[in-house]
Amino acid sequence: MRSVPVENINNIVILTGAGISAESGVATFRGPDGLWEGHRVEDVATPEAFARDPDMVQKFYDERRAKLDAVQPNPAHQALAELDQKWPGDLLLVTQNVDDLHDRAGSQRLLHMHGELRSAWCLACGERSPFAGKMALDPACPKCDQFGHLRPDIVWFGEMPYQMERIELALAQCDLFVSIGTSGAVYPAAGFVQSARHYGARTLEMNLDPSEGSLYFHESRMGKAGDLVPVWVE
Numbered sequence: 001m002r003s004v005p006v007e008n009i010n011n012i013v014i015l016t017g018a019g020i021s022a023e024s025g026v027a028t029f030r031g032p033d034g035l036w037e038g039h040r041v042e043d044v045a046t047p048e049a050f051a052r053d054p055d056m057v058q059k060f061y062d063e064r065r066a067k068l069d070a071v072q073p074n075p076a077h078q079a080l081a082e083l084d085q086k087w088p089g090d091l092l093l094v095t096q097n098v099d100d101l102h103d104r105a106g107s108q109r110l111l112h113m114h115g116e117l118r119s120a121w122c123l124a125c126g127e128r129s130p131f132a133g134k135m136a137l138d139p140a141c142p143k144c145d146q147f148g149h150l151r152p153d154i155v156w157f158g159e160m161p162y163q164m165e166r167i168e169l170a171l172a173q174c175d176l177f178v179s180i181g182t183s184g185a186v187y188p189a190a191g192f193v194q195s196a197r198h199y200g201a202r203t204l205e206m207n208l209d210p211s212e213g214s215l216y217f218h219e220s221r222m223g224k225a226g227d228l229v230p231v232w233v234e
């Protein structure tokens with residue numbers, strides 16, 4: 001399948017993972033002292049874990065939410081926000097990250113496929129609301145005022161990621177698929193490069209280390225996102 005020469009790239013899909021926020025001081029998942037270091041994934045990021053020990057899970061996400069106040073977007077986030085402002089064609093930035101650094105950098109055409117730390121989901125009224133503070137304190141739902149029904153607005157393992165239809169449509173129409181700072185270990189995100197290639201897109205990876213999907217990329221640039229992404233956007 002011939003991939004698209006650089007000059008006529010109109011529609012871009014960009015996928016980011018924990019690696020793009022590493023230089024801002026946000027822990028990655030699988031790196032040394034990664035998030036999963038202290039916790040078994042299934043103990044904190046599954047609906048079963050939440051049913052079993054909601055307080056432990058709430059505290060895990062309250063901790064990560066509180067840490068957001070101490071971190072800032074880095075040059076990689078800022079470069080993607082600039083690209084979003086100036087790119088005339090279609091562009092969709094799909095992030096697996098639940099931090100708000102892309103949002104704070106100014107990215108607009110942005111989709112959090114695994115949810116957001118700064119959002120609460122009320123299981124009583126079904127509404128989602130912006131949320132700051134500690135959910136372990138059982139606060140009332142900002143929409144229905146009922147207590148004790150809030151859960152983190154996060155996609156846990158075994159749960160369907162958000163806006164998959166919109167993502168699949170963008171992958172089918174993109175000319176260029178770019179992956180930044182992800183290990184390619186978690187599906188369905190890890191399968192996006194193959195979908196994009198299937199539809200004839202050119203594929204580029206920028207990562208500190210080779211990822212599980214590196215062989216599927218036309219081009220892989222190894223290094224820090226904070227160095228590689230601003231150069232790529234220029």
Ligand SMILES: CC(C)NC(=O)[C@H](Cc1c[nH]c2ccccc12)NC(=O)[C@H](CCCC/N=C(/NCCC(=O)O)S[C@H]1O[C@H](COP(=O)(O)OP(=O)(O)OC[C@H]2O[C@@H](n3cnc4c(N)ncnc43)[C@H](O)[C@@H]2O)[C@@H](O)[C@H]1O)NC(=O)OCc1ccccc1
Pocket residue numbers: 016017018019020022023028029030031034045096097098114154155156157158159160161180181182183184185186187188189206207208209210211223224225226
């Ligand atoms: C472990 C894995 C094998 N398991 C899965 O993939 C499962 C099961 C599964 C589904 N399909 C499969 C097919 C095969 C095998 C398994 C499955 N997937 C699911 O359960 C998904 C839901 C998965 C989402 C779970 N929630 C997350 N996050 C929110 C929670 C939270 O944050 O607490 S996943 C979470 O882990 C993943 C972590 O990966 P990365 O972000 O890549 O981070 P990591 O630390 O691994 O790597 C960092 C990378 O950055 C690089 N790096 C580091 N520093 C830098 C730097 N400075 N610059 C550049 N790069 C850098 C490093 O080299 C490294 O490569 C992210 O997705 C992140 O969001 N749901 C689902 O399948 O539902 C049904 C379904 C789906 C579709 C259609 C119908 C039904």
